[in-house]
Amino acid sequence: MNTIQVNNLHFSYTPGSSVLNGIDLELDQQTTAIVGQNGAGKSTFVKLLKGLLYPTKGEILFKGKNTRDYTAASLAKDIGLVFQNPNDQIFKNNVISEVMFGPLNIGQDDQEARHNAISALKKVQLDDKLDTNPYDLSLSERKMISIASILAMNTNIVIFDEPTMGQDFAGKEKLKEIIWDLRDQGKLIICILHDMDFAAEVFERTIVFNQGNVLADGPSREVFKQKNILQQAHLEQPSITQIANELGLDGNYLTDEELIQALKEKMTS
Numbered sequence: 549m550n551t552i553q554v555n556n557l558h559f560s561y562t563p564g565s566s567v568l569n570g571i572d573l574e575l576d577q578q579t580t581a582i583v584g585q586n587g588a589g590k591s592t593f594v595k596l597l598k599g600l601l602y603p604t605k606g607e608i609l610f611k612g613k614n615t616r617d618y619t620a621a622s623l624a625k626d627i628g629l630v631f632q633n634p635n636d637q638i639f640k641n642n643v644i645s646e647v648m649f650g651p652l653n654i655g656q657d658d659q660e661a662r663h664n665a666i667s668a669l670k671k672v673q674l675d676d677k678l679d680t681n682p683y684d685l686s687l688s689e690r691k692m693i694s695i696a697s698i699l700a701m702n703t704n705i706v707i708f709d710e711p712t713m714g715q716d717f718a719g720k721e722k723l724k725e726i727i728w729d730l731r732d733q734g735k736l737i738i739c740i741l742h743d744m745d746f747a748a749e750v751f752e753r754t755i756v757f758n759q760g761n762v763l764a765d766g767p768s769r770e771v772f773k774q775k776n777i778l779q780q781a782h783l784e785q786p787s788i789t790q791i792a793n794e795l796g797l798d799g800n801y802l803t804d805e806e807l808i809q810a811l812k813e814k815m816t817s
């Protein structure tokens with residue numbers, strides 16, 4: 549199992565200014581969205597999961613073992629993190645080298661790395677850009693390249709930091725497919741999001757961060773019905789939930805399809 553256990557996790561970048569204040573969580577096989585306002589500590593939290601930072605206090609256990617006791621190389625084989633800003637991740641001067649870098653780095657041979665890189669680029673529909681310099685692509689395409697780089701490593705855990713940022717409707721549809729495909733492969737997916745509609749539609753579990761604490765955690769349907777809790781975290785309910793509320797519909801709707809179905813039933817009753 550790819551379980552991550554987080555116990556009493558504290559973190560500060562500078563002494564006396566705490567960013568995470570004692571987080572207890574178990575991350576299991578459910579697709580999990582992490583939401584919260586800017587500065588709530590979400591990116592810091594996933595960097596700790598990935599072993600890029602270490603707790604100031606408390607511990608993170610991966611497969612029962614403290615992340616401090618793993619080498620960066622061994623964690624890299626299991627946990628992939630797509631950075632919020634692709635420019636922080638991309639450094640090669642053509643797409644194929646960029647996407648092959650991670651697989652090669654975790655010990656895949658050239659042929660396997662190339663095969664996995666091309667297959668990942670197909671998933672993001674950029675396999676026609678192998679020789680292009682990533683910096684000649686748009687920001688949303690670079691984001692897809694940074695996603696392909698992590699997919700190509702075939703890690704058991706995939707963490708996305710704001711994947712919908714800068715993506716249009718087609719990009720979000722592609723992301724949905726990628727996330728559901730990873731879930732179907734039995735991988736643990738954790739995703740930081742500012743887009744509540746995407747979180748509600750795609751993720752089974754939602755965790756709300758607020759000022760370095762977990763304010764709510766549970767099935768997305770349960771979390772997104774708690775308007776007051778979301779307001780405390782300066783978040784809105786998903787737009788479909790808001791429309792259903794405005795229409796005076798009883799129930800808790802997260803997707804277009806659910807709302808349309810409820811309206812059809814209302815019209816025929």
Ligand SMILES: Nc1ncnc2c1ncn2[C@@H]1O[C@H](COP(=O)(O)OP(=O)(O)OP(=O)(O)O)[C@@H](O)[C@H]1O
Nearest residue numbers: 561562567584585586587588589590591592593632
């Ligand atoms: N490298 C750093 N050095 C010092 N402080 C930092 C560093 N990175 C983040 N911080 C601070 O830590 C706090 C939490 O930042 P973090 O990026 O984890 O929040 P976030 O919830 O991911 O925000 P956003 O949604 O804007 O990405 C913020 O106050 C931020 O300014």
